[in-house]
Amino acid sequence: MEEKIKKLLEKPLIEAGFNIDEVTYQKEEGVNTLRIVIDKDGIVNLDDCILANKIINPILDEKDLISESYVLDVCSKEKGSE
Numbered sequence: 001m002e003e004k005i006k007k008l009l010e011k012p013l014i015e016a017g018f019n020i021d022e023v024t025y026q027k028e029e030g031v032n033t034l035r036i037v038i039d040k041d042g043i044v045n046l047d048d049c050i051l052a053n054k055i056i057n058p059i060l061d062e063k064d065l066i067s068e069s070y071v072l073d074v075c076s077k078e079k080g081s082e
Helices: 002-015 046-063
Strands: 019-028 031-039 071-076
Touching: 002 019, 002 031, 002 046, 031 046, 046 071
Parallel strands: 031 071
Antiparallel strands: 019 031
16 A cells, blocks of 8 residues: 555655655554655755645545545654764
8 A cells, every 4th residue: 555655646746846755554552644754855844744745635535545544644754964
């Protein structure tokens, strides 16, 4: 399912300047969580995560690939200190 979601979201996110680093769907502390980790050239900030979320949400709602309730977590790739 993660790969199907990644393929579905890849083009619209690339058009907005983002890359998908990782898609995971798992239960965390009893809650189903779909985590989409985004990256881009430069620093991914909170506004970027909000924008990506606004792109992702309608697509996921329309395709309805996940039948159970879940939390969508759009976050940035962790960067190590250089």
